[in-house]
Amino acid sequence: VSESRSEDGMLVGIRVDVTAVKQAQEAAESANKAKTDFMNVLSHELRTPLTVILGYSGLGMKFAESSKARQLVTALKRNEIVWRQSGDQVEGLFDDVAARMMRIDQSGRHLLFLINEMLDFSKLSSGTLAMDLEACDGARMVSTVTDQMESVAAQKGIDLQVQLADCTLLADTHRSQQILFNLVGNAVKFSESGVVSVVMTTTDSHVDIAVTDDGPGIASNELDRIFEPFHQVDSTATRKAGGTGLGLSIAKELASLQDGSVSVVSKLGQGSTFLLRLPLFTAEDDSATASMELE
C-alpha cells in the first residue's frame, strides 16, 4: 500500500498493489492447504500403529482368558496329560503371544517416533532445540546406526554395506545419529531390494557420510522441495511407504545447527545419494574446550 500526498502533506490518494495482495492471499491459501494435507497424513500415520496395538492387545487379553490355554494348564495340574505331550502346544501358544507382543512393541515405538518428530519440528520452528556439541567418535556414531538398521534392511532383502573411517567429530552424537537414521531409513524404505551403502570419507576439516540407494530416485524439480516440511513426492510409492514428510526438513536443520549440511544428488529411476557433512574436532576446538573448562 502506498500513499500520495499534496505539497502541504494532505492525503490525496492511496494506491493498493493488487498483485501483492493476491500473492499474499495465494500464499495464505497454500499454507492452509499444506496444514490440512498434513493433518490428514498425520491422522492416518497415528491411526495405523494404534490400530495394531489395540487389535493385538485385545487378542492378548482374549488369549489369557482363552479356554485352550486354561484347559491345558488345568489338565497339566490334574496330571491328565503329561508335559511331553502338551509341551509343543504350550510352546506354540507362547510363540503366538510373543509374536503379538512384538507387533505391539514395534507399533508403540513407531508412535513414539512420530510424536518425537513433531516435538522436534516444533522446537526447531521456535528455535528452542538445544544442541550438545562435543568431541565424538565418528565411526562409532555411524556404526551404531548401521548396526541397528541392518536387520530392518535384511527384512526387505536389502544388503546394507558400510565403509567406516576413523575420525573425531565436533557434533551432537544423538542428533547426528537421528539424521543418519532418517537418511538410511529413507533409503531402505523407498528401495525394494538391492544395495544401500553408507560410506564415510574425511578431509582436513570435515567428514562426508554418503548414503546411496538404488531405489526410485527423485525428479530434479522435487530435489529442493523434499527438504521443505510436510513435503512428500506425490507418488504411490511414497504414500505406500508412509511417513509425515518432516524427516528431511528436521535432518537439514539439525545438521546446520552443528555447522554441517545435508544435500542430495538423485536421478529419477536411478537411485539417490544423500550426503551428511559434519565438522571434525580440531586442535582449536580442543583449546577452546580447555579454556572453557578453566573458566
Ligand code: ADP
Ligand atoms: P517422509 O519419509 O516421512 O515422507 P522425509 O522428509 O524424510 O519424509 O522425505 C520427504 C520425501 O522425499 C519422501 O516422502 C520421498 O518422497 C522423498 N525421499 C526421501 N528420501 C528418498 C529416497 N532415498 N528415495 C526416494 N525418495 C526419497
